[in-house]
Amino acid sequence: MSPVLAIIATTSADLPNAQELSSQLNLPCLGVASPSEINEVPQVLACGEQLQLCATGRKAPGPVSVDFVGGALAHRRKYGGGKAQPVAKAVGLRPGFYPRVLDATAGLGRDAFVLATLGCEVKMLERNPVVRLLLKDGLRRLQEAATADPELAAIAGLLSLADDIAPAADWLAQQAEESWPVVYLDPMFPPRGKSAKVKKEMVAFHHLVGEDLDADDLLEPALRACYYRTVVKRPKVAPYLADKKPMLSFEGKSGRFDIYTKHGVPG
Structure with missing residues (x-):
């Protein structure tokens, strides 16, 4: 083969x-x-x-990489809306409250980076070895750029990648109960219909990663490991993770955030 x-x-x-x-x-x-x-x-x-x-091939779309310094994430860092962004609201961010977040399905690290720019300490998990390499490369270049940019240095100090390559459900199950203020889940979900087509430059990434067929297995250990809340990012048309209705849902521009609360966040 x-x-x-x-x-x-x-x-x-x-x-x-x-x-x-x-x-x-x-x-x-x-x-x-x-x-x-x-x-x-x-x-x-x-x-x-x-x-x-x-x-590959003559008509292939552009490449996929992790760029925490320039490009779309730099624009989002400067002009993305700060704490008013849906992901910030979903994790409960507010003045004086910047929870530590476990991004258990980091992918290309975009939401993790946004949360770090807003002051949250974020640890990323990623089991796919190739995607982990892309993340490590992005973190390396972020740390290099941080030596000359105090703003990037502060962000680089808040963003890390776990050494473990274990599936996220197994990793979460090994955590002490209520040891993570916020657990963030964004499992891969197959696109449906014309409105959910994958962007051309992400075709290679989706071919590589595929679907998270075990995504439902994440919710129970995430709820056990979190203290304040577990946040699940889903396409607007997707069913609830593990068919469990959240306490709260709200929609962003491109998806939906389902929120499972345990303890109230500080007011």
């Missing part, structure tokens, strides 16, 4: 890193190449100034 993912280097200087990654993931290394010139695998990890997940 042909591999679905391979490693490439952007330049010859990046080739040693690509070869090391190839050994680490037990994936073929195709040397120095461009994703548009590759047809033998549907996607590649490109080692260069940043690590990128790329679909």
Whole structure:
């Protein structure tokens, strides 16, 4: 069976890193190449100034990477609405209350980063080894940029990635009861209909990660581990996680936040 993912280097200087990654993931290394010139695998990890997940072929969409410094997240950090953002309201953020958050399904870390920019200490969990590498690469570049930018330094100090690669349900089950103020869940959910089509640049990412078929298993250990609340981000059309109705739901621009409370957040 042909591999679905391979490693490439952007330049010859990046080739040693690509070869090391190839050994680490037990994936073929195709040397120095461009994703548009590759047809033998549907996607590649490109080692260069940043690590990128790329679909291959001449008409492939743009790459996916984790960029906590520039791009869309930089714009959101500066102009995204601060504490008025739906994710901030969902976790209960308010003046003087910046809860520690466990993002148990971190993905590309976007919501975790937003919460860190607003003052929350956030630990990310991610079980997919390739996505973990993208996150680690994004954190590395954030820490490098933080040396010259005090604002980024404060954010970098609040954002971390757990070393564990265990499934989130298992990791949560090992936590002490009510040891995390907020547990945040955003499991993958299959898109439905034209209105929920995956953005072109995310096609490779969704092919890699697939659906979280065990997503329902997350809720019970999350509720046990949280103190204030568990927040579940869902598409607007998605059923409740584990078919359990939340105490509160409200909609954001692109989805819905279901909130399961245990203890009230400080007023």
